[in-house]
Amino acid sequence: MNETGHDIADALGLLLRRTTRAHLYSLLTEGLGEAVDELTYPVFSGLARTGPCSAADLGREVGLDRSTITRRADRLEHAGLLRREPDPADGRATLLALTDEGQGLVAATRRRLADHIEGSLASWPQEEARTFARLLRRFVDEGLLAAGEPEHPAAPGQGRRGAVDAGR
Amino acid sequence: MNETGHDIADALGLLLRRTTRAHLYSLLTEGLGEAVDELTYPVFSGLARTGPCSAADLGREVGLDRSTITRRADRLEHAGLLRREPDPADGRATLLALTDEGQGLVAATRRRLADHIEGSLASWPQEEARTFARLLRRFVDEGLLAAGEPEHPAAPGQGRRGAVDAGR
């Protein structure tokens, strides 16, 4: 009998619990000041991944509305971690970019998370840890998201809201 | 250089995105009626795991306030999926329990999720899938949650938002 599906489903259920997310984010953002918390960190981290980009693009990246991005960016900007600058190629666009301080902070935070994770599997054989990392990445990239998320198609332009608020 | 920590961190970041959770839950609860959605499903599923228990205990389990549990239980009760019964051992306590219909539905939902997951990694070699399931389970059980738990000393008086009180 193939039980892998159930095993993964159970683990995923635990992983997606609100408390797990809250724990992880509170661990990450502990002592980083009021500006960086569970809410702003995804913007923070996403911006570090994409590099300077517009609020709309960043919204696509992290799955949030432009207005939400704007609000969170306000907080980060006020804390000196994020900078708004006009797009030299497009006068109406505003680029969001991390300041040097912001980049340093996000790098330190990413390292903190990575260290925490490595510490949590310190007892694992090295090879199993690497295997796990590889399989998890593949699972996230190919498996789950591909099936559940349209992601890339820039065609619909506006309405990517599909299943999120379905049933309302 | 050991990059496993960063790899896992990145994958985890994607996994914990709101959209991922929303997509997964909407997929799960699609066509199950108005009572079961992203909001009520954690209560639903958690109750199936714990068996009949009080609202407070279930709140501890899923990391939500008692009042929230009560409201969601109302919806499930109204839909005939959940039953309230007085605790025979304690007159002031109210036990939440799934009805037969509720149990059947949660079982079907779990199977649906498992099938979806298995489908998403259909192209994987059988052995790798099983390995991944085993490692993921271990990672969730031993690694992450265990390390993130010692967050207890939270002052109730403070309006702290992420008052994470992971039972389990």
Next chain:
DNA sequence: AGATTAGCGTGCGCCGAACACGCTTCGTAC
């Protein structure tokens, strides 16, 4: 140059979640 389109910031309404109150019931002390 005018019209259309794309993009951003902001006010507004909705909804979920925690907090505070009142009521009932259990346990214990006198």
Next chain:
DNA sequence: GTACGAAGCGTGTTCGGCGCACGCTAATCT
């Protein structure tokens, strides 16, 4: 046996985040 503190539940209230709609500016097409 009675009275008092503690525990638990349900409900009203408040707070905050999020998406949507509006108005404006700038770029692109005809």
